[in-house]
Amino acid sequence: MADLLVRGGTVVDGTGAPPTPADVRIRGGVIVEVGPGLAPAGGAERVVEAGGAYVAPGFIEAHTHVDGAMWWNPDLDPLPAYGTTTVVFGNCGMSVAPLRESARGPVLDLFCFLEDLPLSAFQDKVPWTWERWPEYRRAVEGQAVSVNVAGFVGHLTLRTTVMGAEASWGRAATGEEIAEMAALLDESLTHGAIGLSTNVFDKDRYLKPVPTRLAEDAEFEALADVLARHPGATLQLITRFNEPDNIDADVERFARICKPRGIRAQWTAIPSTVREDYLREQTIALHRRLRADGVDFWPNVPHKPLEPFFNFERALTFQRVAAWNHWINGPAETKLATLADPQWRARAREDWDNRVSSSTSRLDRPESLILAISETGHGPLGISLKEYADREGLHISDALATWIGHNGILSCLRGIPDAFDEPVVAGLFAEPHTLTNINDSGAHLQLFCGSGENVYLLTRYVRDTGLLSVEQAVHNLTGKLAGFFGLGDRGVIAPGLAGDLVVFALDEIEVRPEEKRYDNPDGSWRFTRGPAGVRATIVRGVPTVLDAEPTGERPGTMVGLVSPPN
Incomplete structure (x- = not known):
C-alpha cells in the first residue's frame, strides 16, 4: 500500500453520476480525499497527473479463471494494462479450494x-499447501499478484472433495454428504469466499455430465x-443457456430455491x-418475469463479439461430435494417422451428422469458420471450411480432416465474429440488474x-457509437459489479474505499490485437494483447501501469465480502 495523489483529471466515480473535475488522494491504500485543487502533500506521496483524462474506480473482472x-503468471498479463484492479475467480463450479x-x-x-x-x-x-479455505486464503494473501482477487467456492470441487470422484460423477449425495458440503461452504464463506458457483451445463472430456448435474x-x-x-x-x-427448451426451466428451478431465502444470483445469459x-x-422475457416476481436474479449480458481461434492440440469445442472430441483430446502422436483412417472418418461423419445442434456452436455454421493458420504452409487459407468442402466435394467432417492432414496439428481455424444487437445490449446495461465483463480471462x-x-465497452459503446455515456459504462465495470458481489469497499471513488483507480482518455485507448506468447510453464503458448493505452492503473495506491506501460508491481491481495461504509 502507498500514498498517492491523482490530480487534474475528471472523476467518473462508479455510481453512474456525471463526471466532475476532481483530484483523488490515497493514503495507506485507501481513498482519503476527493475534490478539486488538492495540493500535493510532499514527502512519500507520489503524484500522477491526469489532465485531459478520466479517473475511474479500477475495473472489476466479473468472470475469470486465473485460479x-x-x-x-503473477503479473496476470494483460489485465493491469486494461485497467483491471480486482478479479473474481472460482467460476463455473470450479475452484481450487476446498479441495x-x-x-x-x-x-x-x-x-x-x-x-x-x-x-x-x-x-x-x-503450491498446494491447503485443503480447506482458511489455509487457501493465507496462501493467496502470501502470493504477490498485480490485481486483487475474490473467489467463489466451486460446487464441482466441493462435491468431489466430499464424495470422491466415482460417487460424485455417479449418484445423488446422501444426507451426511450434503451436510459435510454445507459445513465446508460455511467455513469458506466465513474465511473470505464470496459465494458459490454451480454448473448444470457442462460435460467432461468423456462426455459425462459434470457432477453438479447430478x-x-x-x-x-x-x-x-x-x-x-x-x-x-x-x-x-x-445453466443450459444454449438450449432453448431448457433455459427457463433451469433458471426457474434455482429461482424457486433462492427466492424464499433472499439469495442474489447471476445466470447465463x-x-x-x-x-x-x-x-x-425468450431470455429477456424470463429476466423481466423473475424481477417482477421479486427474484433477485441478474442475467449476464456479453458486450463484445467473440473472434475465437480453434486449435487442434486440445479443446472442448468439438464436444458435441464424439469422434472429433476424442480425437482432439487424444494422444498427439496418433492424431495424423487417425485422420487418415477410413473407419474413423466414417464414424466422424456419422457423429457430425447426428450431433445435437446449439445456438452458440460454429460447427453448425461452417461458413463462419475460416481456414486461418497453417503449420506446414500447404493451405488453402482465407476461405471458409464450407467453401473448402464444397470446392473439394467433401463432407464437412472429411474436409476438416483433410485440411488438418495437409496443414498440421498446429494449424488453426478462426471464427468470424457475430454481429451484435448493440442498441438492445446498451439498453440492458442501462438497467440496474444486469452484469457484464463476463469474459473468461485466464481460460x-x-x-x-x-x-x-x-475497454471495448468504452471504445465501442461510448466513444464510437454513443450508445452509453462514459458514466454508464464505468458504472457497469465498477460500482455495479462491486455492489452485486458484495465487495462494498471498492468500485466507487469515495473516502474510505479502496485506493484502486484507472486513468484513461477515450481517444488513447484501444483493444489491441491478440498475439501469441510462449510463456506457459509447460512451454505452450497463450493469447495475450499489447497494452490498451490506459495512462495508469493503481491498486491499493500502487501503480501497476504508469504512462501506459506495466510497472511490474504486485500489490494485490485477496478481498472478500464487505458492507459498504455508511
Whole structure:
C-alpha cells in the first residue's frame, strides 16, 4: 500500500453520476480525499497527473479463471494494462479450494479440460499447501499478484472433495454428504469466499455430465441455506443457456430455491448476437418475469463479439461430435494417422451428422469458420471450411480432416465474429440488474484472450457509437459489479474505499490485437494483447501501469465480502 495523489483529471466515480473535475488522494491504500485543487502533500506521496483524462474506480473482472495463472503468471498479463484492479475467480463450479488431495486429480483434469488450461502447470506451479479455505486464503494473501482477487467456492470441487470422484460423477449425495458440503461452504464463506458457483451445463472430456448435474434439489437447498446466513454472498448459475427448451426451466428451478431465502444470483445469459434474436426475446422475457416476481436474479449480458481461434492440440469445442472430441483430446502422436483412417472418418461423419445442434456452436455454421493458420504452409487459407468442402466435394467432417492432414496439428481455424444487437445490449446495461465483463480471462488460452473486453465497452459503446455515456459504462465495470458481489469497499471513488483507480482518455485507448506468447510453464503458448493505452492503473495506491506501460508491481491481495461504509 502507498500514498498517492491523482490530480487534474475528471472523476467518473462508479455510481453512474456525471463526471466532475476532481483530484483523488490515497493514503495507506485507501481513498482519503476527493475534490478539486488538492495540493500535493510532499514527502512519500507520489503524484500522477491526469489532465485531459478520466479517473475511474479500477475495473472489476466479473468472470475469470486465473485460479492457476496467479501462481505461474503473477503479473496476470494483460489485465493491469486494461485497467483491471480486482478479479473474481472460482467460476463455473470450479475452484481450487476446498479441495482434498485425494480429489485433486479428477478436479484438475476437469478444470483444465473445460477451461483449456495446462494441467502440468497446475500440478507443478501451484503450491498446494491447503485443503480447506482458511489455509487457501493465507496462501493467496502470501502470493504477490498485480490485481486483487475474490473467489467463489466451486460446487464441482466441493462435491468431489466430499464424495470422491466415482460417487460424485455417479449418484445423488446422501444426507451426511450434503451436510459435510454445507459445513465446508460455511467455513469458506466465513474465511473470505464470496459465494458459490454451480454448473448444470457442462460435460467432461468423456462426455459425462459434470457432477453438479447430478445434484438434487435437497443438495442445492442445503447450500442455499448456508449462503443465506452470509449477507452479501451470491450464487453463480451456469445453466443450459444454449438450449432453448431448457433455459427457463433451469433458471426457474434455482429461482424457486433462492427466492424464499433472499439469495442474489447471476445466470447465463441473455445472448447479444443478431442471429440469436429469438433466444434474446425468450431470455429477456424470463429476466423481466423473475424481477417482477421479486427474484433477485441478474442475467449476464456479453458486450463484445467473440473472434475465437480453434486449435487442434486440445479443446472442448468439438464436444458435441464424439469422434472429433476424442480425437482432439487424444494422444498427439496418433492424431495424423487417425485422420487418415477410413473407419474413423466414417464414424466422424456419422457423429457430425447426428450431433445435437446449439445456438452458440460454429460447427453448425461452417461458413463462419475460416481456414486461418497453417503449420506446414500447404493451405488453402482465407476461405471458409464450407467453401473448402464444397470446392473439394467433401463432407464437412472429411474436409476438416483433410485440411488438418495437409496443414498440421498446429494449424488453426478462426471464427468470424457475430454481429451484435448493440442498441438492445446498451439498453440492458442501462438497467440496474444486469452484469457484464463476463469474459473468461485466464481460460481458453489458445482460443481467445478475454482480457481487454472491458475497454471495448468504452471504445465501442461510448466513444464510437454513443450508445452509453462514459458514466454508464464505468458504472457497469465498477460500482455495479462491486455492489452485486458484495465487495462494498471498492468500485466507487469515495473516502474510505479502496485506493484502486484507472486513468484513461477515450481517444488513447484501444483493444489491441491478440498475439501469441510462449510463456506457459509447460512451454505452450497463450493469447495475450499489447497494452490498451490506459495512462495508469493503481491498486491499493500502487501503480501497476504508469504512462501506459506495466510497472511490474504486485500489490494485490485477496478481498472478500464487505458492507459498504455508511
